[in-house]
Amino acid sequence: MSLISAVQTYLKSYTDLTGKPVWVNYLGESAPEFSVVPLPGAGIVAHYISGATRRVYPFALQSKQTTHAEAERLDNSEFFEEFAAWLEQQTEAGTFPTMSAGQAATAIEVTGGGVMYEQGQSGTAFYQIECRLVYEQAPVVASEDD
Secondary structure, rough: OOOOHHHHHHOOOOOOHOOEEEEOOOOOOOEEEEEEEEEOOOOEEEOOOOEEEEEEEEEEEEEEEEEEOHHHHHHHHHHHHHHHHHHHHHHHOOOOOOOOOOOOEEEEEEEEEEEEEEEOOOOOEEEEEEEEEEEEOOOOOOOOOO
């Protein structure tokens, strides 16, 4: 399973995203819609003597939301505050995305708060919250055929 697929499936389990579109690298014309987008910076952050590594996978949860009324804009901001709290709770509980063999998540966390990036004339806005998945990667064992 790819990391982006694991993150997408995992985020769909968040109650406030149930039944709403959660795409990868795409936001459509409707609001609300959500997208998981990989960010630069993925890679190894620590090497262990065993050959295992600690890695990070940065991603953003983007959304297109309606913004006609003040109440809608407040709801949008509250969504991201609650989402950040949910990720923190998931890390504390040890509830993480299902990953490929040899990978084990250790944290999923917000690295940048949910902010409005763009507001158009259509009464919708583009929001983004930056996050990262931290995981351990088991050492790759060479087969005898190598």
